[in-house]
Amino acid sequence: MKICVVGTGYVGLSLSALLSQKYHVIALDISKEKVDLINQGISPINDDELISYLNDKSLDLKATINNKEAYENADYIIVATPTNYDTEIGSFDTSNVEIVISDCIKLNPNSTIIIKSTVPLGFTDKMRRKYRKREIIFSPEFLRESKALYDNLYPSRIVVGDTTTKAIKFGEMLLACSKKSKSEKLLFNMSSKEAEAVKLFSNTFLAMRVAFFNELDSFSEINNISTEKIIDGVSSDPRIGNYYNNPSFGYGGYCLPKDTKQLLANFGEIPNNIIKAVVESNDTRKDFIVESIIKKKPKTVGVYRLIMKKGSDNYRESAVLDIVEKLLREKIEIIIYEPFIDEIKFKQIDIVSNLSDFISRSDLIVANRISSELKLVSNKVYSRDLFREN
Numbered sequence: 001m002k003i004c005v006v007g008t009g010y011v012g013l014s015l016s017a018l019l020s021q022k023y024h025v026i027a028l029d030i031s032k033e034k035v036d037l038i039n040q041g042i043s044p045i046n047d048d049e050l051i052s053y054l055n056d057k058s059l060d061l062k063a064t065i066n067n068k069e070a071y072e073n074a075d076y077i078i079v080a081t082p083t084n085y086d087t088e089i090g091s092f093d094t095s096n097v098e099i100v101i102s103d104c105i106k107l108n109p110n111s112t113i114i115i116k117s118t119v120p121l122g123f124t125d126k127m128r129r130k131y132r133k134r135e136i137i138f139s140p141e142f143l144r145e146s147k148a149l150y151d152n153l154y155p156s157r158i159v160v161g162d163t164t165t166k167a168i169k170f171g172e173m174l175l176a177c178s179k180k181s182k183s184e185k186l187l188f189n190m191s192s193k194e195a196e197a198v199k200l201f202s203n204t205f206l207a208m209r210v211a212f213f214n215e216l217d218s219f220s221e222i223n224n225i226s227t228e229k230i231i232d233g234v235s236s237d238p239r240i241g242n243y244y245n246n247p248s249f250g251y252g253g254y255c256l257p258k259d260t261k262q263l264l265a266n267f268g269e270i271p272n273n274i275i276k277a278v279v280e281s282n283d284t285r286k287d288f289i290v291e292s293i294i295k296k297k298p299k300t301v302g303v304y305r306l307i308m309k310k311g312s313d314n315y316r317e318s319a320v321l322d323i324v325e326k327l328l329r330e331k332i333e334i335i336i337y338e339p340f341i342d343e344i345k346f347k348q349i350d351i352v353s354n355l356s357d358f359i360s361r362s363d364l365i366v367a368n369r370i371s372s373e374l375k376l377v378s379n380k381v382y383s384r385d386l387f388r389e390n
Helices: 010-019 032-039 048-056 067-071 095-107 123-131 148-153 165-177 192-222 227-235 256-267 274-295 319-329 355-361 372-380
Strands: 002-006 024-028 061-064 076-079 084-086 091-093 112-115 136-138 158-160 187-189 300-304 333-337 349-351 364-366
Touching: 002 010, 002 067, 010 024, 010 048, 010 061, 010 148, 010 165, 024 067, 032 061, 048 148, 067 095, 076 095, 084 256, 091 256, 095 112, 095 123, 112 123, 112 165, 123 136, 123 192, 136 165, 136 192, 158 165, 158 192, 165 187, 192 227, 192 256, 192 274, 256 274, 274 319, 300 319, 300 355, 319 333, 333 355, 355 372, 364 372
Parallel strands: 002 024, 002 076, 024 061, 076 112, 112 136, 158 187, 300 333, 300 364, 333 349
Antiparallel strands: 084 091
């Protein structure tokens, strides 16, 4: 069996590594640099399991920039290209996904197309009607950045948006390549719309949880009481649980900001309060953080890392970026320490590459997540990272 995976971001590359343990996988990407690294057994993504598997495991995996080589004779074509929320149209921009589907059908009309990109409710049915092709299936991913392969090896569940033989087979393939027991109830087959909804509601619930503990933290800070003690007391209830409860500057990253907005857009005229509040709460939290920083009257604010969490190698949709933008509007002088940025400027802000220089120049250091690098200057640090967890 030949499987083509389109896109070698953390979703596509982790699926490529997972499935190539048992199947012949061709990973397609537009970046020759990434393709060359993968073919050398080097992960272009900061992910411990991916780094180990590409370097040490015997995988039947090849990366290419050649569409024909990738699509031709593939039994399954997995689409893992990113979708961003477009505020102008009030929905995900699915243009890249649609281009891939069109190319797939032109070059390999008999393939089964699996959409792993997050899409609006009803998108899969729309593609089936447009191309008159039944074998277009949505199967959401539930992966953490920097833990993508681990989460594929130890999945919480496998959801496939179809009940056909090929759809069931795909779910079984994912399970067979994982390290989970085949006897566990992990496979869920349902309609495409139901699978699309599972993805959006799952991430919105996680965003709601982040927002809840952030608002708890705002309340505690204003009332001069211990957020940490309150969260410990609240989270000891097994119905609530001691997880995903560490305060932050706001939820961010690849999925939560865009998925919450997409779900709210899909609600349309359907009555709702909670979903709308989840989106609004994140903006309120960022405003609160900025106000807290301003009250400290710093002359120069040093922003320690733009990435959202430890282990990340990107700052896409990071809440820290919004904090920076809001501080700039308040005419506050800012410098940034971010090793992932090679330039000397970011949005006209100085990038300070030397940590000691960064610390000495900062009156106040703002950090979404605290590192041991800041241990000796904790008196300068403003953060809501109480439990030192992502």
